[in-house]
Structures are given as C-alpha cells and as structure tokens.
Amino acid sequence: MEMHQSLVAAxxxxxxxxxxxxxxxxxxxxxxANGGVNRQALTPEDTEGRRLLLQWARARGxxxxxxxxxxxxxxxxxxxxxxxxxxxxSHLDSQPTGGKYDGVYGVLAVLEVLxxxxxxxxxxxxxxxxxxxxxxEGSRFGPVTMGSAVAAGAVSLERALATNDARGTSVSEAxxxxxxxxxxxxxxxxxxxxxxxxxxxxxxxxxxxQEARDIxxxxxxxxxxxxQVEVRGFEAHAGTTPSRHRKDxxxxxxxxxxxLRAEVADPADxxxxxxxxxxxxxxxxxxxxxxxxxxxxxxxxxxEHLLRTGERILELCAGEIExxxxxxxxxxxxxxxxxxxxxxxxxxxxxxxxxFGYMSMVSGATHDxxxxxxxxxxxxxFVPSEKGISHNELEHTDDEDLAxxxxxxxxxxxxxxxxxx
Ligand code: HGY
Ligand code: MN
Ligand code: MN
Numbered sequence: 001m002e003m004h005q006s007l008v009a010a011x012x013x014x015x016x017x018x019x020x021x022x023x024x025x026x027x028x029x030x031x032x033a034n035g036g037v038n039r040q041a042l043t044p045e046d047t048e049g050r051r052l053l054l055q056w057a058r059a060r061g062x063x064x065x066x067x068x069x070x071x072x073x074x075x076x077x078x079x080x081x082x083x084x085x086x087x088x089x090s091h092l093d094s095q096p097t098g099g100k101y102d103g104v105y106g107v108l109a110v111l112e113v114l115x116x117x118x119x120x121x122x123x124x125x126x127x128x129x130x131x132x133x134x135x136x137e138g139s140r141f142g143p144v145t146m147g148s149a150v151a152a153g154a155v156s157l158e159r160a161l162a163t164n165d166a167r168g169t170s171v172s173e174a175x176x177x178x179x180x181x182x183x184x185x186x187x188x189x190x191x192x193x194x195x196x197x198x199x200x201x202x203x204x205x206x207x208x209x210q211e212a213r214d215i216x217x218x219x220x221x222x223x224x225x226x227x228q229v230e231v232r233g234f235e236a237h238a239g240t241t242p243s244r245h246r247k248d249x250x251x252x253x254x255x256x257x258x259x260l261r262a263e264v265a266d267p268a269d270x271x272x273x274x275x276x277x278x279x280x281x282x283x284x285x286x287x288x289x290x291x292x293x294x295x296x297x298x299x300x301x302x303x304e305h306l307l308r309t310g311e312r313i314l315e316l317c318a319g320e321i322e323x324x325x326x327x328x329x330x331x332x333x334x335x336x337x338x339x340x341x342x343x344x345x346x347x348x349x350x351x352x353x354x355x356f357g358y359m360s361m362v363s364g365a366t367h368d369x370x371x372x373x374x375x376x377x378x379x380x381x382f383v384p385s386e387k388g389i390s391h392n393e394l395e396h397t398d399d400e401d402l403a404x405x406x407x408x409x410x411x412x413x414x415x416x417x418x419x420x421x
Contacts, residue, residue: 012120014410016403019112023402026052026092026108027100036393037100041093041135041146042070042174047181049092049104050132054182056111057130060118065186069150069160070134070175073188076114078127078417086124086417087194087376088113088409089131090201091147091368095139099395101202101402105383107132109200109406113413126195126417133368134175140165143226143332148368151190152375155332196343196416197372200381200409202397204365206388214404215351215358216382219344221373222301224366225310226332228293229317231256233324235282235290246288250280252324253292260296260316264309271309272299272364295331301362303335337370343379343416350411356404365390377421381408 029052030037030045039045050072054064057074065073075085090106110130117124133151138144141163149155161172179185208216233247257275264273277295296313300306310333317328344360351358363380372378383405386396 011414012116012122012410014112014116014403014406015119016399016406018115019108019402019406020399022056022108022111023100023104026104030094032097032393034097034393036395037094037098038096039092039094039098040096040140041137042171042178043140046093047178050178050182053092053107053111053132060115062114063186065188066179066182067151067188067190067192068157069147069190070178071147071151071192072132072134073192074130074132076117076128078124080125081127083126083195085127085129085194086413087129087131087192087197087372088199088413089129089133089368090199091133091136093135093137095137095391097393098137099390099392101395101397102204102390103136103201105202105397105402105405106200109402109409112406113410116410122414124414124417128413128417129194135171136368141171144224145334145366145368145371146171148371149332151192152371153191154334154371157190193372193376195376196340196419196421197369197376197378198343198347198381198409198412198416199367199369199378200383200405201367202385202390202395203382204385204388204390206385207361208359208382208384209386209388211359212357213359214356214384214401215408216361217344217348217351217358218339218363218380218382219360220301220336220338221363221366221370222299223303223306223336224332224334225298225306225330227296227298227310227313227317227328228331229253229256229296229326229328231292231321231324231326233288233290236288238286238288241288247323248288249292249324250289252322252326253278253294256317256321256326257294260313263312263316264298270300271305272297299364301336306336334366334370337373339369339373339379340377340421342419342421343377343412346415346419347379347381347408347412350408350415354404354407354411356408379412381405381412
C-alpha cells in the first residue's frame with residue numbers, strides 16, 4: 001500500500017492485519033460449506049455477529065444503543081457530546097448464500113477506524129458513531145434496507161414490525177429475542193441523523209477491478225423498485241385434466257415473465273430486471289399449480305425511466321393471462337439518490353493524498369446510505385470485488401484493498417468531523 005510520506009507521520013494509519021483478522025473471526029459465524037455466510041436478519045447467527053461486534057466495542061469503552069427497528073449505534077465519544085456525530089457504518093446481516101464482505105466490511109472498517117483513533121490518541125470534537133443497520137438484505141423479511149428505510153420514515157415502523165418470514169415469525173418477535181440477548185443497550189429514538197454519514201462497501205461489481213483502481217468514489221445510488229406479483233389459476237388433477245380445461249398458474253406466470261422481459265429489454269443494458277423469488281403452490285408434482293407468487297427487482301439510475309418502466313410493469317401485471325388472473329403489489333420504491341458533493345470531494349481528496357488509484361462511480365447495488373442521503377450529507381467508498389462477484393459465497397476482496405478503503409474512510413471521517421456541512 002503506497003503512501004505519500006508527507007501523510008504517513010501526520011495522520012492515523014489503520015492496522016490492516018487487525019482488520020483482516022476481524023473479518024476471519026466474523027466469517028466463522030454462520031459460515032456456509034461453500035465459503036460464504038448465512039446470517040440473515042434477526043437470526044441467531046445475526047445476533048451472534050452483533051454480539052461479537054459489541055464485545056469488541058465494549059472492550060474499548062464505546063457505548064451502544066438500539067432504535068425501535070433494531071438499528072445499532074456504537075459511539076466513540078468526542079470532546080463535545082453536544083455536537084451531532086459523524087455517522088458511518090453498514091450492515092452485518094447477509095443473504096442466505098452471502099459473501100464474507102457484503103455489509104460486514106463497512107462495519108468492521110469503522111471499528112478499525114475507531115480503534116486506530118484510540119491507538120493514536122486522537123480526540124475528535126464530534127462523537128463518531130458506528131451504525132449497524134437492521135435487515136439491509138431484505139431476504140428473510142422484505143423489503144431490502146428495512147432498518148434504514150424505517151429510520152428515514154420511508155417504511156412505517158408498524159408495517160415493518162408486523163412483517164413475517166416464510167415460517168410466520170414476525171420482525172417484532174425476532175427483534176425482541178435479539179435485543180434481550182444483546183442487553184444492556186440504551187434506547188435510541190427512530191430517525192437518528194448526524195453531521196455526516198459515510199459508508200464503506202465492496203463494489204459488488206467488476207468495474208474497479210477492470211479499471212485497475214483501488215478506490216471507488218461513489219457519487220450516487222441508482223433507483224430500485226420491488227414488486228410482488230401474484231398469478232392465480234385453479235388447482236386440478238395432473239392426470240385427468242385436459243389442457244383446454246386448465247388454469248395453470250405456472251404456465252401463466254412463465255408467459256407473463258417472458259412478456260415483461262421483452263417489454264423492458266434495454267439494448268444499452270443499463271436497466272436491471274430480476275425475478276429472484278418464484279413460489280409455486282401447492283407445489284405437488286401431481287397438481288396443476290393454482291397459484292404462483294414472484295418478485296420483481298427493477299433498477300435504473302434515471303428516476304423518470306425507472307418510474308415509466310415500473311408503471312408499464314404494473315399495467316402488464318393486471319387482468320388475465322392464459323386463463324389466470326394477475327395482480328401486483330408495490331413493495332418498495334427507492335428513487336435514485338445523489339451524494340453530497342462536499343463529502344464526495346473529501347473521499348476523493350483522501351484517495352488522492354494517499355496515492356491510491358480511484359474513480360468516480362454510481363452504485364448499482366442499493367445501500368443504507370440511500371436513506372441517510374435524504375436527511376444527512378452522505379458519501380460512500382467502494383473497494384474492488386474479485387471478478388465482480390457478490391451475493392454469492394465466492395465473494396472476495398483482497399486484504400490490501402480492505403485496508404486501503406479503511407484508510408480512506410479514516411481520513412474522510414476525520415475530514416468530515418472538521419467540515420462545516
Ligand atoms: O440488493 C442490493 O442491492 C443490496 O446488496 N442488498
Ligand atoms: Mn450490502
Ligand atoms: Mn447485499
């Protein structure tokens with residue numbers, strides 16, 4: 001990791017091997033056979049990961065608080081408790097076949113920054129808060145970025161707490177269990193904002209690696225719409241029911257998805273259309289499916305284009321297809337967001353001063369920073385993902401890249417703490 005000598009002595013240098021060891025230890029919790037992790041929101045594994053983080057934090061004397069939707073706030077005090085904090089963080093929950101770095105990196109990089117400031121006896125005026133957002137991944141409980149969306153008022157607390165997983169366990173029940181196991185935690189009201197928010201994250205795409213850059217200076221996040229489509233037909237005997245009498249929900253859903261894909265096809269390959277969940281009921285090999293429920297994840301950086309495409313999808317997911325009825329529900333509409341140019345510049349300057357290769361980019365993945373950006377000056381830092389792989393157990397980022405991003409986060413957090421924003 002090349003550093004300009006002028007800076008080496010002047011500012012705190014993070015400890016890359018400590019950061020790497022922390023990732024190894026965290027990756028043991030919910031480890032999967034193929035080298036990934038499964039620490040879905042509010043599961044025992046998620047609680048275990050949060051407990052380990054709190055253990056590390058409490059050993060340093062940091063305080064911990066939790067808000068009504070389970071977002072965790074770990075605070076390193078400043079010399080002036082009356083000042084609003086510089087907030088920085090990400091999420092610890094994972095996809096069911098997740099990687100070891102998605103979200104985790106943005107949490108452990110902050111812990112590394114806080115400990116580095118301790119090690120260098122740096123006293124900031126402002127408190128610095130590590131935020132661990134609840135249920136960023138939206139797999140066990142929908143929607144994605146639930147904790148930060150509720151904190152921002154984009155999703156109601158009541159709706160979120162009443163959300164059930166596939167087994168009928170609610171967020172409210174699972175959260176109460178987790179909080180009891182992490183006690184003692186101070187209570188923090190919903191809607192916490194700060195002086196600034198900076199999130200470090202793996203890119204989850206191939207661009208930094210292809211361009212041979214160390215740091216992504218993220219200027220924006222593209223928009224994301226999440227729909228749930230329901231196709232209803234009629235259950236019938238697989239052996240006795242002729243095709244002409246069938247109302248086969250699977251056949252109808254398949255035809256509808258093919259129609260939607262054709263309708264939204266984008267020659268420029270900018271639009272992202274994904275059907276990630278597809279549930280057939282009743283799911284017996286000998287019954288013509290009576291009901292299919294599937295998800296649509298739609299993304300695009302242009303708000304107008306995203307809205308128009310979303311409206312067209314809702315038009316097509318209504319009425320009848322192949323003798324079945326179709327309806328669709330909007331689960332989430334997250335518009336594209338631009339980050340604060342002053343904070344983005346602070347990230348860029350830090351990368352420049354440290355002599356890292358960097359580039360400006362828009363995030364294809366969504367992040368909790370999206371909801372913070374609506375209320376607090378916000379920026380993000382990306383580090384490369386090997387072959388652009390993420391949401392996959394093979395996800396990997398080199399230790400050197402993890403350390404580089406954490407160093408930029410340290411420098412940017414200190415810069416933000418001193419900025420008038
Ligand atoms: O889906 C996303 O963009 C995020 O990684 N959960
Ligand atoms: Mn993430
Ligand atoms: Mn993710």
